[in-house]
Amino acid sequence: MMRQYELVDRVRSYNPHADEDLLNRAYVYAMKAHGQQKRASGDPFFTHPLAVAAILTDLKLDDATIVAAVLHDTIEDTASTREDIDRLFGPDIGALVEGLTKIKRLDLVSKRAKQAENFRKLLLAIADDVRVLLVKLADRLHNMRTLKFMPFEKGERIAEETLDIYAPLAGRMGMHGMREELEDLAFAYLMPKARDTILSRLHALREKLGPLITKIEAELSERLVAVNLQAEVKGREKRPYSIWRKMEQKSLAFEQLSDIFGFRVMVDQTADCYRVLGMIHTQWPTVPGRFKDYISTPKPNDYRSIHTTVVGPGQQRVELQIRTREMHRVAENGIAAHALYKDGRTLDMGELASESRAYRWLRRTVEMLAEGDSPEEFLEHTKLELFHDQVFCFTPKGRLIALPQGATPVDFAYAVHTNLGNTAVGAKVNGLAVPLMSKLMNGDEVEIARAEGQVPPAAWENLVMTGKAKAAIRRATRNAVRAQYAGLGRQIVVRAFERAGKVYQDEKLRTSLPRLARSNVEDVMAAVGRGEMFSGDVVKAVYPDFTDERRAGAGPDKMEPGWFGLQQAEGLQFKVPGQVSIPIRGLDGSLPVQFAPNGGAVPGDRIVGILLPGEGITIYPIQSPALTAFDDQPERWLDVRWDIDPDRKELFPAQIEVQALNEPGSLAGITAAIGDNGGNIEDIRLTNRSKDFRDMVIDLSVWDLKQLNAILSQLRAQQTVSRVERVNG
Structure with a gap:
């Protein structure tokens, strides 16, 4: 456990003017307030707020934020009140601790009607003072580091919530280093085997490419020195979760990834970034489509860097990131890099808003949302826009489900479980019955009504948003239709065997499958049900000597x-x-x-x-x-x-559509072609007539398909006919 003097020393290492007395008082107060409380690991509870404070000292945050970290659990978990904190440490720190308490109570899995209000308070608390978010992220990071001591179900929920909420939020605030560690810790907990596999492959690749990486790094450094550029070149390795996510999203094998290893070039001045880029692009050919300039156009989370990929030594693709050291600090710490000390003093929120694009974006978002008349309207406009194109909904048990914008209760049901989607027949959103194709909003609690034996309508496929739902619906409807055809076919086959005076048995049919060119009995039944196979052929396959003497009616x-x-x-x-x-x-x-x-x-x-x-x-x-x-x-x-008697010639109805040039004699040529082939015209209707063309529908009577095809062929051969098609109504 970190000692009192160690906390003070950590803060004074980056802030010589730290308020030592304030830090000491917070340490002693929190230690006494938590008393004999224990964590799930058995350690004194007080070790947790101290660990959170230590994480924040690595980010070089101000005294008030460090004190708020030390005190962040006192109102929630001890007898302390907001008034006590205000009186002893001032209203600024009291507001930070209370904001953290509200977020903890929310925990982002609330399932009650207060959900919208809680989300609103969360965003407002973060936008009002970004230090609330920084302490909360540090709190979550330490909880993730000690997750192994939790019961698995609770740990699983916390890990899923970290991937769904806290890691993206850290990324949206530009805190790349914290986001990567949160993702990796959650990945290790939720999918340890997948992570171990990737680590093993990384180790093997590292051993294989080690000499080449060293060579490229040395050659890059030499060439930079040769052009008088003072730069630091470092190798960079993609994290396991980033590798796994890219493999999943793009359906790639590990061997297909080209950016697992890369290099980072850091210089002092922005102008030097472009000098480095010029040197690299003149020395090695670039890979088309792999250049991005985030210095001239920074990302919304303040990230600035130049990305490029070249074909380097040994014809090896080399991915490079070029940035200043200050850009690297912001890339790793995001909004925390702006927060705090500039020229030896703490920035206020107004200055921070001018320094940080991410914080300005967050403030603008909340200002826009605050124009709503109700918490629901507040969320309706963006619904956690910091997650871009996602909405977050909850199951009745509090499980968080992330979906794309425009998602429906059907998408929600399939995201929970495929069988729930297949059997869904109704939905309640926030306790109210809604159509299954309603659009979901952030914070909605969704309850799905189901019925066993239900099959999702095929039309759902065009109405849902997620690929998982679309694929499951296609599969379920295909299987259901096949099962229906197979059921119908089985009835037909059994009756055919009865007419033949035979007893139907699956086993006998199974031995005759090669004669029917089918792999299993269900395929045969489905083929009969669809009309692709005649039931008499099935009887004959089992009993080759059988002759069907039945006739349809009289001769x-x-x-x-x-x-x-x-x-x-x-x-x-x-x-x-x-x-x-x-x-x-x-x-x-x-x-x-x-x-x-x-x-x-x-x-x-x-x-x-x-x-x-x-x-x-x-x-x-x-x-x-x-x-x-x-x-x-x-x-x-x-x-x-x-069942046509070949000796009797009878006419049957057919219909064709003809598009012909609007010229004298064109209609006569069409009717002559039909007559020459023995067809009889029953009716002609002009459906469209212009100066150049006329469209017509012709009702015919013909003997058979061969005669109809002959008529169609002769009509297509006429110069005045531009198009002729049979109508299949």
């Missing part, structure tokens, strides 16, 4: 003209309106049958029947886009096929 000699002869795989039979009635097995009476209203169907088309209660059965060609309306209703699909 051709007993049928009236115009009957088109459909055979249904389940043994169902139909009647065509105005023609002979044929009973439907298993139903009372009979059903009317008609062709698709737009486009019809002709012999040679692969066809399906759609059963619509009260309307009968409509026959569609398999390529008809209208069938997509029935994708989620496989129970309506009937396996039908043509």
